[in-house]
Amino acid sequence: MTSGWAADLLLGCTVLLGASVQRLAGIGFALVAAPVLVLLLGPAQGVVLSNCAAGAISAVGLAGSWRQVRLTAMLPLVGAAACTVPAGSWVATRLPEPTLLAGLGALVSGAVLLVMSGARVPALRGVRGAFAAGAVSGFxxxxxxxxxxxxxxxxxxxxxxxxxFVPNAQFYGVLVNAFSIAAKGVPRLTGPAWLLVAAGITAGAVVGKALADRVPERRARRTVLLLALAGGLTTLGKGLWGL
Structure with a gap:
């Protein structure tokens, strides 16, 4: 749990950065913020706070774009994620902290490298691909x-x-993070920490929307992925050091 105003302030700034990224690109809150939140709060509390904040900023973005959601395409993704969220929660509560840190760092780093490569995977096409992607994503x-x-x-x-992609990712983010919170509960934070998290989400939504009109998409996406890769590798290193 966070302790002291400096840690709370860092928590709020991390949420602000992640929320800005999420509002700008549709995804990215957890890639950028989760490694830092985990280092600040520990794996269990850091991940569930990431779920709460990512779900909230997705809801903000979805409020203005829900008409563009492809429900028929999203239902297999959401349904598969709902089935695997409990398994992910079970694993997270039973592994020791260094293992969780190393696993989180490896997952973030590997996911970023796959996205950066623009990997084409035939198994991720069609309805079967949606089920596969949703199952992996939920876990x-x-x-x-x-x-x-x-x-x-x-x-x-x-x-x-x-x-x-953006409105559909926001729709998915609201639901899958709600599933994750239902499985694990809400994080245990102090009152000031919650206020700074809420302020970070609000400010991030404003900043992200403003940047969306000014920053070229390719440059923004590359910056997000590089930040996420740095955070993932740092978390992986700390986890391996503790093993």
């Missing part, structure tokens, strides 16, 4: 807080444009 979201990359890879292989 990763509940256990490590990083469900977005699997959905992003599905979208790449389905040929979705960024404009199509």
């Amino acid at each position: 990763m979201n509940s256990s490590a807080g990083v469900g977005g990359p699997a959905v992003s890879l599905y979208a790449v292989n389905a040929g979705w444009t960024t404009r199509e």
Whole structure:
């Protein structure tokens, strides 16, 4: 749990950065923020806070774009994720902290590298691909807080444009994070920490929306992925050091 104003302030800044990224790109909160939140709060509390904040910022973005959601395409993703979230939660509560840190770092780093490569995976096409991506995403979201990359890879292989992807990713983010929170509960934070988290989400939504009109998509995406890779490798290193 966070202790002291400096740690709470760092927590709020991390949420602000992650929320800005999520509002800008549709995904990315957990990739950028989860490794830092885990280092600040520990694996269990850091992941569930990532779920709470990512779900909240997804809901903010979805409020203005829900009409663009492809429900028929999203139902297999959401249904498969709902089935694997409990398994991810079970794993997260039973592994020792160094193992969880190493696993989270490896998952984030590997997911970022796959997304950066623009990997084309025939198994991630069609309804079967949606079920596969949703199942992997649900497990990763509940256990490590990083469900977005699997959905992003599905979208790449389905040929979705960024404009199509963002509202659907926000819709998915609201539901899969709600499933994860239902399985694990809410994080235990102090009152000031909760206030800073709420302020970070609010400010991040404003900043992300403003940046969306000014920052070229390719540059923004590359910056997000590089930040996420740095965080993933740092978390992996700390986990391996503790083993």
